[in-house]
Amino acid sequence: MTTIFRAKESIGEPVSDGPAAAMADALLSELGDLLHRFLDTGEHGRIDLFKLPISPTDLLHFKDRLGRGEVSILVEAAGGSEIYETAYAGLWWVEHRDELGRVIARLIEVADAPSIVLAHRKDLEATAKTLIRSEESA
């Protein structure tokens, strides 16, 4: 809990605690900006964590700073995706894996809900057609 409280207090306010903390501070500051933009304009924000030169230790540190919130989502689409809301409402940890369990994308989304969770209109249309067909054949 100490870590979570510290993270909340330090969004946009750098704290000095070595390279891992400095990395986390910079990312949290950017997330703060994206959150403000989302509140002002509704524009979804995203930070790609996959191509950052971040060591596994620093990544764990950052993950720890973000904490874990109330919602967890498991998406099974060509491999599992682990998605959960961090301790900060509207900041979502999104980790996509392929069928072999390898991470292919890792990002933070700033949104009311991550985009991949929402059903696509084309898929909805396909479902509607299927349901109509099954009604007709019944």
Add this chain to the structure above:
Amino acid sequence: MPERMLGEELALHKISRRKLLKFATAMAASLALHPSMAAAIAENLAKARRQSVIWISGQECTGCLETITRSASPTLESLIFDFISLDYQSVLMAAAGEAADRTLREAAAANKGNYLLAIDGSLSIKDGGVYSMTGGRSDLQILREFAGNAKAILAIGTCAAYGGIPKAAPNPTGAAGIEDVIGDKPIVNIPGCPPIPEVLTGVLVNFLSFGRLPDLDEQKRPLAYFGTTIHDQCYRRPFYDQGKFAKSFDDEGARQGWCLFELGCKGPITQNACASLKWNGGTSFPIQSGHGCLGCAEPDFWDKGSFYTSLAGGQGPGWKDIAIASGAGLAAGTAAAIAARRSRSAIDQSIEHERKTKSGTET
């Protein structure tokens, strides 16, 4: 060319838009595009039509093809094979001899002006190219015949891009890169020995999604993957900035994961995406496994002296130049995380600022 759009084809194969979006999200990250571009990539891919690709080979070891095909073991990345029609690849196809030749000509004729011509391996240009021939014709003749009607050429691997190992001294076959012989076609160089498979996927997705080749640097390499050095993206960079170096492969520094510069790492002069995309599905890359970068994506890497001689030892830029480029200590090291999402010019400006600040305090 099939009339059906990819979105319809994917639906037939029970590939949902959610899967497509997931693939596009991975591709946006791979292409260093803003993550918000994922939705646009997914939408555009769904509207695109399958792209004809004709793949020919020069003097090569099949390592490039091996790495590309291995990347397509049942993973999400294999979706790319739903987006292209690989109309000719002599190693993979069942046909051989005259039947294979006929397939090549028919594919080129059917997609005249629209196919992408991929080539791995260098070209032998000495003595009329007699050192590498297929069906009685030199690789050079074959390339010239099929380059003419290609939309663009993808030079896959260091050999195709720069001549590679066949070009190593004394270069008995007169090996050369594609660009040395073809000057009137758009060329994308994807160097690496072998190249990172995700880079080819990224180039194809960029072409299909946006209707054009990705932005290239002066060596015709996709900027998204070759815009920075391995050193810029290396997770061991903070140790370099702190002056902490492994002196041998089994000393305390090596065990602590310190910088491998003094063991000959060519990361500071090698532009590639190994440190970010990594290999084997993002598992690791040479430096993470404890070995310095060989610089295999750079021209003439085989002839630049020992892989284990430090760049400070007189090859490549001297220590002083690299030290300047490394910026001012830990601050630059931690900032590297942010810099990775900026353009190279932004990094250069930042380094220049740090350098001026540093020289100002020293003088």
